[in-house]
Amino acid sequence: NTKRKPIVIANWKLNGGLELICTSVASFIGKHFEADIAICPPYIYMRDMLTFLQHSEISIGSQNVSKFKSGAYTGETSAQMLKEAGCKLCLIGHSERRSMFKENNLSCQIKIGNALNHGLMPILCVGENKEEHDAKITKDVIFRQVTECLEGVELDGRKICIAYEPIWAIGTGASATPEIAQDVHSFIRQELIKLYGEETANSIRLLYGGSVTKDNAKDLLAKEDVDGLLVGGASLDPGHFLAICQHA
Numbered sequence: 313n314t315k316r317k318p319i320v321i322a323n324w325k326l327n328g329g330l331e332l333i334c335t336s337v338a339s340f341i342g343k344h345f346e347a348d349i350a351i352c353p354p355y356i357y358m359r360d361m362l363t364f365l366q367h368s369e370i371s372i373g374s375q376n377v378s379k380f381k382s383g384a385y386t387g388e389t390s391a392q393m394l395k396e397a398g399c400k401l402c403l404i405g406h407s408e409r410r411s412m413f414k415e416n417n418l419s420c421q422i423k424i425g426n427a428l429n430h431g432l433m434p435i436l437c438v439g440e441n442k443e444e445h446d447a448k449i450t451k452d453v454i455f456r457q458v459t460e461c462l463e464g465v466e467l468d469g470r471k472i473c474i475a476y477e478p479i480w481a482i483g484t485g486a487s488a489t490p491e492i493a494q495d496v497h498s499f500i501r502q503e504l505i506k507l508y509g510e511e512t513a514n515s516i517r518l519l520y521g522g523s524v525t526k527d528n529a530k531d532l533l534a535k536e537d538v539d540g541l542l543v544g545g546a547s548l549d550p551g552h553f554l555a556i557c558q559h560a
């Protein structure tokens with residue numbers, strides 16, 4: 313882990329409101345972190361959070377980005393708009409978007425291109441479901457997701473992160489063990505080496521997500537290829553999220 317700066321990202325999903333914004337801002341302002349820290353609130357709160365956190369070390373990210381650039385696409389928000397608003401990164405292909413909003417590897421690939429072209433750092437989410445996990449085909453699933461989402465994606469020095477979020481661990485309280493996370497992350501790293509060569513692959517940060525808490529964060533981050541954490545439920549409690557960030 314000495315090569316890569318850790319990164320911790322909060323994904324608020326469809327949660328939060330003015331009260332959470334205020335308590336989060338109060339907890340994070342004026343603090344120094346060894347890791348990169350970002351919060352992905354619902355779109356509607358981004359501008360407020362950006363204003364409140366402008367002198368802090370916290371970045372703001374989005375939970376999604378449109379695959380379209382502009383036009384008649386009701387309800388969408390483009391990469392360019394997110395960039396203009398002050399966003400630094402965006403989650404792409406979260407399992408909830410794949411399962412409930414029909415996203416697939418091809419749409420992720422387009423979104424990654426849009427994000428990179430507008431200077432947003434994509435956080436590509438991948439992960440197998442419970443059935444696939446039980447059938448021990450995790451690596452086949454991850455291989456397909458990684459190779460199809462990154463097909464034709466040229467990095468040219470631009471940054472991307474990959475978040476491994478096993479679906480069976482999301483919101484269940486049953487986090488993957490640090491060993492499982494490391495095993496899958498090192499597999500992803502090997503695939504990235506094939507796609508981008510050793511130097512680039514070794515610079516890409518791999519995050520783990522799925523029931524991360526302040527109690528398991530340290531052991532997960534201790535693994536060689538676990539370079540960061542993507543936190544859902546525990547990020548809705550600012551004190552808890554702060555404790556996780558301080559482990560990184």
Ligand code: G3P
Pocket residue numbers: 323406477481482483484485521522523524542543544545546
């Ligand atoms: O994107 C983060 C997320 O899916 C994990 O959620 O609640 O298990 O930390 P949670």
